[in-house]
Amino acid sequence: MENADHIQSVQITHNSIIAETPPTIPLSVAIDRATSWRKMITSLPAESKLPQTNAAGDSVGPLIPAQLIFRAININMRDIDLLKQEHPDASSVRLYMSIPDPDFPLQICGMLVPVDAQNNDMLTRSSDANISREDMLQNEAYSTVYDFTQPCPTLCNTTSPLFDSLNSVEPYLRYTK
Amino acid sequence: MGQFASIISLTKKEILTLTETLITDIPTATEDLNLITTSLNPRTNVSVSPPFAESDLPDSALSKTISKAIDSAYLESRYLFKAVFPSVDLPEENTDYGVVLNYAPVTGHFKSLTNQLSLFLTDKNLQPLLAGELAKQLQPQVMASGNTPSATFGRVATPNLRIVDPLITVEYLFWVAAFGIFRTGTINAVGASRYAVVYSCSAANGILKSIIK
Numbered sequence: 001m002e003n004a005d006h007i008q009s010v011q012i013t014h015n016s017i018i019a020e021t022p023p024t025i026p027l028s029v030a031i032d033r034a035t036s037w038r039k040m041i042t043s044l045p046a047e048s049k050l051p052q053t054n055a056a057g058d059s060v061g062p063l064i065p066a067q068l069i070f071r072a073i074n075i076n077m078r079d080i081d082l083l084k085q086e087h088p089d090a091s092s093v094r095l096y097m098s099i100p101d102p103d104f105p106l107q108i109c110g111m112l113v114p115v116d117a118q119n120n121d122m123l124t125r126s127s128d129a130n131i132s133r134e135d136m137l138q139n140e141a142y143s144t145v146y147d148f149t150q151p152c153p154t155l156c157n158t159t160s161p162l163f164d165s166l167n168s169v170e171p172y173l174r175y176t177k
Numbered sequence: 178m179g180q181f182a183s184i185i186s187l188t189k190k191e192i193l194t195l196t197e198t199l200i201t202d203i204p205t206a207t208e209d210l211n212l213i214t215t216s217l218n219p220r221t222n223v224s225v226s227p228p229f230a231e232s233d234l235p236d237s238a239l240s241k242t243i244s245k246a247i248d249s250a251y252l253e254s255r256y257l258f259k260a261v262f263p264s265v266d267l268p269e270e271n272t273d274y275g276v277v278l279n280y281a282p283v284t285g286h287f288k289s290l291t292n293q294l295s296l297f298l299t300d301k302n303l304q305p306l307l308a309g310e311l312a313k314q315l316q317p318q319v320m321a322s323g324n325t326p327s328a329t330f331g332r333v334a335t336p337n338l339r340i341v342d343p344l345i346t347v348e349y350l351f352w353v354a355a356f357g358i359f360r361t362g363t364i365n366a367v368g369a370s371r372y373a374v375v376y377s378c379s380a381a382n383g384i385l386k387s388i389i390k
Contacts (some may be wrong), residue, residue: 067212067324067333101222107220150260154253154328154355158321167321168215 022114026167027161034071034162041069064106071163073110079148083114087122087144090114094121095149110149178282178316179374181293183275185300188362191230192247198274199373203239203364209324210246213357213375216326217249219256225269229250243375246357247274250377253328253355258379262332262351273297277374279357282320287312292377294304298350303380307333307350311380319356319374326357335382343389352380 025033044064063082075096083093114122124142136142152163161169178213182192200206224385227246228251251274258267273293285308294315295308318329329378330353364371 012213027239065212067326087365099241103221104215104218107216107218109220148260151258151329152323154262155326156322156325156329158318158323158327158329164321167378 006071009164029174031165031169034084035165038069040072042066053081060107063114068106070108070151070153073158074150074152074155075110078090079146083112083146087114089116090122091117108151109147110138110151112146112149178286178289178357179277179280181275182278182288183273183293183296184228185296187275189231189244190234192275193235193243195278196243197235197239198215199361199371200239201371205256205360205370207239207242207304207355208299209359210242210359210375213246213326213359214242214249217246217328217355218356219249219252220386221256221389223252223256223268225252225255225308228274235332243276246359246375247269247276247377250274250326250355250357254353254377254379255326257330257355257380258353260349260351262381262383266383267379268301271301271303271381272377272379273300277376280372282379284314284317284320287316290316297378298380301380304335304350307335311350311352315352315354318354319358319376321334322356324357324358326355328353330354340350340389345387345389347385347387349383349385350380351383352378353360354378 008060035169056164084090092115094113094115096113098109098111099105099107101107115149116122122144124136125144131142156163158164159167159171161172187195190194227248229248234240234244251325254274255267255272258265279291291309295305296310298305298308307367311331312329314333315329318327330351331368332349332351335350336347339346354376356374358372358374360370361373362371363369
C-alpha cells in the first residue's frame with residue numbers, strides 16, 4: 001500500500017507541474033517550424049522511384065506540387081473527449097501517419113491510438129475469450145485505432161500564419177491593446 | 178469576386194459550357210482542374226451521387242475535366258459536413274455548386290459572394306440574412322488558399338434563441354465549403370493569369386444546447 005500511495009502522490013505532483021507550465025512554444029517559433037516543414041516537403045520528389053538527377057547530381061525530378069503540400073491534421077475535440085472517456089487508463093495518445101488510399105499518396109491521415117503507462121500501444125479493447133483472432137483484426141468493434149482526423153489539405157485554415165508565413169499574424173493575436 | 182455559374186440559376190450543361198468558353202489555355206486549366214479533382218477527393222465513400230455523372234452532358238475532354246473537379250468539390254463538402262457536424266442533418270438538396278468565372282479577389286469585397294450565398298440560402302429555405310456573415314468568414318479563406326484546393330467550415334447564429342432555465346437553445350446555420358482556384362488563361366504578354374474557382378457549399382440548420390451555470 002505504501003508503494004501505491006507513493007505512486008499516487010508522484011502522479012499528482014506531476015500533473016500539477018504540467019498544469020503550471022503547459023508545453024507551448026512561442027508563435028514565432030511555430031511559424032518558423034511550419035515554414036521549414038513546407039520547404040522540406042516541396043524539396044521531395046513526387047514519386048518514390050525518383051529523384052531524377054542532373055549531371056551535378058542535384059534532384060530535378062518532378063517535385064510534390066505546391067497544391068498538395070501536406071500541412072496539418074485536424075482532430076475534433078469531441079472525438080478526443082470520447083477517446084478519453086473510453087480509455088481513462090491511457091497515459092497518452094500516439095498519432096500514426098497513414099495513407100488511406102494508395103492512389104492518393106499525398107492525402108495523409110492520422111490514426112490515433114491510446115498508449116498505456118508502459119508506452120505500449122493499446123490496439124484492441126479488453127480481451128474476451130469468445131472473440132476470434134480474425135475478429136480482433138478485421139472488426140472495427142474490437143479496435144482502438146481511431147480514424148477521425150482530417151488532413152490539411154483539404155481541411156485548412158488558409159489565413160493562418162502556420163498555413164503560409166506570408167499570412168498576417170495580427171488577426172490571431174488575441175491581446176487587448 | 179467574379180460571376181457565379183451556379184446550379185441554382187443554371188443547368189449543369191450551361192455551367193460547363195460557360196466555363197469551357199472562358200478557358201483559353203486548355204493544358205494549364207486541365208492540369209489545375211485535375212489537381213483539384215485529386216485534392217478534393219473524399220477519403221471515404223459519400224452516400225450521394227456526384228452531380229455530373231450523367232450521359233447527356235457535353236462530352237468534350239475539357240468538359241469532362243471540369244465536371245470531375247466540380248463533382249469532387251461537391252462530394253468533399255458533403256463528406257466534410259458530416260465529419261465536422263455529425264449531429265446536424267444535411268438534406269441532399271442543401272448543396273450549391275458550380276464555378277466562379279473571372280475570379281478576381283479584392284480584400285473586404287464580399288458583395289458578389291454575399292449575393293450568391295443569399296440566393297442559395299433563400300433557395301433552400303435557410304436564413305438569407307446570414308449570407309453576409311457567412312461571406313465574411315468564407316471569402317478570406319478562399320483568397321488565402323492560393324493554389325491549394327481547400328475546404329473550410331463555420332457556423333452563424335440565427336435569431337432563433339430560446340432560454341428555458343437552465344437550458345439555452347441556439348439555432349445555428351452550419352456550413353462547409355470546398356473550393357479550388359484554377360488558371361483559365363493569360364491576361365497579357367507578361368504571363369499574368371486569369372483564374373476561376375470550382376466550388377461547392379453545403380449548409381443546414383442545427384441546434385446547440387448549453388446549460389446556464
